[in-house]
Amino acid sequence: MLEVTGLRVAYGGIQAVRSITFHVSEGEMVALIGANGAGKTSTLKAIARVLDAAGGDVHFASRDITRLPAHEVLGSGIALVPEGRGVFPRLTVAENLMMGAYIRNDRAEIARDLEQVYGHFPRLRERAGQLAGTLSGGEQQMLAIGRALMGRPKLLLLDEPSMGLAPLMVQKIFEVIQAVAAQGMTILLVEQNARLALEVSQRAYVMESGGISHTGPSAELLADPRVRAAYLGE
């Protein structure tokens, strides 16, 4: 469904991503793990067109989206939940969710999806009228995920959803991520918490200084002594 071929990303003269190739099939949850600065976030940003690729191409549902204008990416079926959540701090929770559905006109279906998001995250319903900037970090993460779901994407890109959250909140968020995956959503998950990412995903790519160093089914990577030593702290 998502085919990334020879993708390169550079900041000024510095190569953040050096020609990586990978794919995500429909219905899969694939993890992209690796140390800080390995190029995971840059990869997601290039796919979502927040950043321009320096080379290579990205195909989604057989369509070349490498040069798509950033605001057309969601319409093509890809939603990014950015690192650091990126909620609109001075919009209410409900307005943030409606921004997620900005490109849609089907009022009845939007209302249904809103109910579903509130079903996943009852806390958001309680805080619907509150400004998003006043939410806790975990609640903002819920909001960012809920907002992405409101766009009815076919592929969800999650960038560090566990970052800075208490373990209980991480567990809650990942329960929802797995529930969304179980409903058939295709997910590309970037995580620093490698163990967690490998536990919930089917396949994974390990990134190291801008390239892919290992790949395979998550269960195998979880058992691989090299991966365990480098990323699971053993």
Next chain:
Amino acid sequence: MDTFLQQLINGIVQGSIYALVALGYTMVYGIMGLINFAHGEVVMIGTMVSITVLGILLGLGVPMGLAAVLALLAAMLVCMILGWSLERIAYRPLRNAPRLTPLITAIGMSIVLQNLAMIIWSRNYLSFPPIIEKVSYEVAGAHFSNVQLLIVVLAGLSMAGLLLLIYRTRLGMAMRATAQNLPVAQLMGVNVNRVIAAAFIIGSAMGALAGFMVGAYYEIAHYQMGFMLGLKAFTAAVLGGIGNLGGAMLGGLLLGIIEALAAGYIGDLTGGFLGSHYQDIFAFVVLIGVLMFRPSGLFGEKTGERA
């Protein structure tokens, strides 16, 4: 007491005009962090177009009321196109340039527009025909005219309309979202170029209205008039907290009132040494004071949190 009430009324009228112009500054700043110094010139061109269209229509024998409405609409249309063109031609190519570059470009555009206006409308003072027969009212010893009343009412209505647009429509929500986080707004499918263009177009329409009002109020216009008006409206926007809509409205009103009161009392306070024609310095005393003691303005938050 007479002076106080009289100057309060004058200040509210002048302040309504400042507020309309300040909104143009603050909307653009809120969304893209640019101080569009050419905005004062857009207002001036609004006045000039009004005069030209009024002249033509009155010459054709169109009744005054209808001519005034048509002149206002024409000024708004021209200014909307002008605002949009400024963004498209001058600022959009510099979207990713260092912040100083578009700022200097804005000053350059301001000079270009002033000179363009001088070529079209000459360097003479032009008179703005009286749009309605002036009627004066008296309340508790203070006087105000129907023109002043009309200015305050029109300004109030258009500001209410703007608030409805920003807080009750899809475009308004997209504008607020873009102001708060532009890259994420793009992720939501917002065409940021359109939102920025909308901010320029709406701000210019309000600027044209302000230009029409200035003309109708003082009945005189000059190609350099936009400079001082623009600086004062910018001061008003800073006073209210630049980037904040409510702040621009209140800042404009407040600045108008401060100026009028200062002008009313300066002669008494200095024993006649300084006259009311020194009123201009108060706007800049306010600007310097705000920048020194409360750079975020009355309603501004920490920088980086723009609305």
